[in-house]
Amino acid sequence: MVAKPRADELGLAAVAKLAGVSTATVSNTLNRPQMVTPTTQARVHAAIEELQFVPNRSASALRNGTGHLIGLIVPEIVNPFYSAIAKAAGDAARESGYVMALCVSDDDPDVELEHIKMLAEQRAAGAIVVPLAADVSRLARLRLVGAHPVLVDREWPVDDGCSVAIDDERGGYLALEHLVRTTEGLIAIINGPTDIPQCVEREKGARAALDALDIPQSRLLSFEVPEMTIEQGTAAAEALASRGIVGVFGTNDQLAVGAIRGLGQAGLSVPGDVAVVGYGDLALAAESLTPLTTIRQPKDVLGRAAVELLLNEIEAAGDHRHEARLLEPSLVLRSSAP
Amino acid sequence: MVAKPRADELGLAAVAKLAGVSTATVSNTLNRPQMVTPTTQARVHAAIEELQFVPNRSASALRNGTGHLIGLIVPEIVNPFYSAIAKAAGDAARESGYVMALCVSDDDPDVELEHIKMLAEQRAAGAIVVPLAADVSRLARLRLVGAHPVLVDREWPVDDGCSVAIDDERGGYLALEHLVRTTEGLIAIINGPTDIPQCVEREKGARAALDALDIPQSRLLSFEVPEMTIEQGTAAAEALASRGIVGVFGTNDQLAVGAIRGLGQAGLSVPGDVAVVGYGDLALAAESLTPLTTIRQPKDVLGRAAVELLLNEIEAAGDHRHEARLLEPSLVLRSSAP
DNA sequence: CTGTTAGCGCCTTCAT
């Protein structure tokens, strides 16, 4: 048989040779230590050290059909909500020995699809997806090559995978519950477009709080704005100022911060005349001139949970029940609505 | 010869069989189209479509010694500066067919090292690193396995790789030039700790502007704070308010926004009594109650340039001159210092 | 322009 010149010089074979064992033993030492005598392990590790051996994951990925890569597909990354998720998911991935590919779809379905293809080509073990379109069928591509998709902030139309989300209805409930309990009079909800599911859920929760506390729905005035920005919040509050409101629920922190400004410009003080509650607990909320009472979303828990569900699914041999986890938001009290 | 049951059913071989060509032709159609007759290409593509064939990059990575993965190592991601870089780098990577692994070191050298190891194991083609420690020798691990490290925001001690950075001295120069040209009187620079290189550079540039314009250094008062936060900016401005200053240069946007608040609390108006310039052009700057004049850092250019340098180095056969690129910041005029 | 063939480095059954 012809000798393999390279294999003896680098790679697992070289380690085996130096340690005086076979390649299988080296592989076992690395992946199933309990199958190898401690003494042998020590010899192997010494050889690894000596040769500066770095295992080649492409090779094991090829051999095993799947590797230690997972993908995270998000619409944006320059957005504290998503970057917090990315941070948490990346930490969890690393702790489990996985590398996390960052895929920013930039609100473009074509880009999202391109990322899905690339992850499929890399034979990623799975992907955590904050999907753009209601149509999640394109994620099927991933299943075709053995990658497991996990949804964030949306559930599967048919029970076809794991998902994690934050209970937006509950968040809306908490916000309004606080406002009605601490004020008497008209409250306005400044909300984004109704084609954003989160906006609908938050308002639904807000109105549910009214019902639960036996308060007429007429106490809550809806005000819809086209964009969820500070400017729109300011404009909305200026329009609302003359209506005699005592409370404002901005369905994200930008709207709420804008509302505080608009109220101020209209001569109303926060929280003296009007209490304001936001949603999201971005840095913006704490850093605002009058710190914002808001709904905190457990972004880190969300990110870690997504990875956890994904790894569960990967490691589950064949028996695996998909799981749809719903996380609880919480109220953070600050000056704007004490 | 014994038949290979699997290879005929999926993978490149199956495509070859269906298209009635050899595996080499399929490979060529995919990677060197110019070497294949258009007619044949069409047949191959039809077969690919038909079989829903997804090439396996682990296999080609193994074969080629390196794959289509690059890493981005950053200290944080929940920070608009780094997330903007990540966005740009990720876009550039995707456009070139690379997947980008996000590695957040969380200001921990051990975590950074762990990421380096993992990228080495994956045989990443390269890594873009915003390094933590002054010691970049650990990046050598990457070179050992054929991965090319590119530094961001720091140059190589010895000319041993490519790097990109933003000219902080120039930024400081621009900030102070603007302040001295639009005011008359004492200016304060509120700066972070001198062990942060960027802080030193920015102040150096600020003082260089004074020299260049023949203004005595005594017109610029240095004020150092332990942390570059809004709170510290506020505190600094309050302390400075009684000194009769007419201008403030906050060496990041947080300090500048804080300064505006502190000045306001001391009864001084911005820009009426005092002009304020920040640094960074974060969303915070534009969204501040009095929008902030600041120094814009070309974060997107930085991210794309890093990938460009990296790919240049990867694709350069053997002849490659390392490049250290320095990017120009610019002044963005807003209300705080018109 | 296209076909044949020999591994890339590792893992895992099968034997010992």
Next chain:
DNA sequence: ATGAAGGCGCTAACAG
């Protein structure tokens, strides 16, 4: 507990 050997899917020589 350890050794031997085949092949994962693909590419780059070389032949034709």
